[in-house]
Amino acid sequence: MQYQVLSPDGELKDIISHFWVGTWNPEYQSPNSSYYIIANSLTEITFAFESDAPRSKLLFSVVQGHTNTPNQFPVNGFYHLIGVSIYSYAIPNLFNISASELNNQFISLNTFLGSEGAILTEKVALATSTKERISVITRFFKSLIEKHWYKDKLITNAIQEIKKCNGNTKISKLASDFCISQKQFERRFKEFSGFNPKMYSRIIRFESIIRKSNSQSVLEEAAYTNGYYDQAHFIHDFKAFTGFNPSDFYKLGS
Template identity: 25%
Template sequence: MRSLRYKPPSPLGNFIECFWYWEGIPEGTHTHERLMPNGEATIVFNLEDTPIKIYHPDDVNRFDTYGHAVLSGARTNYFVIGTAEQERVIGIQFRPGGSFPFFREPADVAENASIALDDLWRSRAEELRERMLAATNIPAMFQILELDLLDQLARPLAWHPAVDYALHHFRRVPHATTVAWMTGKIGLSPRRFIQLFRQQVGLTPKAFCRVRRFQQALLCVHGSKEVDWTQVALDCGYYDQPHFIHDFQSFSGMTPSAYLAAATPHLNHVPLV
């Protein structure tokens, strides 16, 4: 297996967490993985000559295909991929709200959804993939992605000031900042703020904060063998343990203890067994 990551400098680095490359079938006997929601969008290019498939969570015999490249929008639900389709892939992991400048469509078009990149970028998606396939090495692929994104911006590399301010606070303390408090600070009506935030981030402020709190909980327990679940719930801002378990299951489709038992070195990838 081979894995590389590259974080682009500013200004792209303000919107993109990293470019990543993966080669090889993941270890283990499982054939499918559930990907946990994190409130961020991702683009994936399959560098093998097979279509990308995303499977139905309740029946892995059913799937949708997306050609050689797909945009997965910000989510509050998990989705399922096949390990065989991950043999050679490259992708763009956006920061929260980071996909907004690169598409003419608002970010909420892909809310809890995946869209074939050809439907959004037309011929550009396949042309970009072909240029990466012709590259001599993986860093050259990353450079092709970086230059293409800068050359093909759909809008300025900036959020609305209210969205920028909200993202800063929501990322730091997702459980401690309310929409009412935020609108009091930014001077917008709740309706207008929610509309702007959803268009640029892909989720409502409330949904975004809930999924970021879920991610905070994953970080707290990932890699642990024994966990005080009540303390985790309190540390992450849940009212109590039942509230935490309910939220965890709604995002992941599994209990916290089941996640811990099945967790892999990758925070958001869990074998589907």
């Protein structure tokens, strides 16, 4: 698979983590008929195509909520994906719902956004290149900002601090630093992240390790330098977040 990560423009950098594009070669495999996910601190909107050809048919568009569990969903066979990864704290502002309402969700974009989703899907389907499709999605998110944009600065800063520390943060100290009670901190944190602070920190730590690792040996080394005290705890989290042990996980890409 060819995988590409693209940065959003400056106006969207506090809302969108990144755009991503995945393409599979039809000469080497059958169409992907399952959509596989692992633990993810971000919410993603994904558009699936038959191929990366300019006039390729758009097969489906989905919203994948942030999740702490792996899963697989049956879908129409695809070879090409374009996705946008959204910070969870932006969900309440953009879509007027608590981030926790999207936990572990996998729903069609049209179901989630109604007529707005149908219009966005049609525009992406009519675009003829990855660049044009991302431009369509960018314009959509800019229009949402113009309608309503307010963020809980305190909780946003807390979320960003956890990400900055790769999940290795004492939650009680974080609440104290922001001069807020533990109970109120956890309630507001869950609304804007989708998780309680402890679970969110675990997922961020897991993601930071995955990003640094392209093999099992590198993965285990990264785990020890990112706060895991022993291999047993690391393997436990890895299985919980991916559904595989490390050796089987890396076989998926071979």
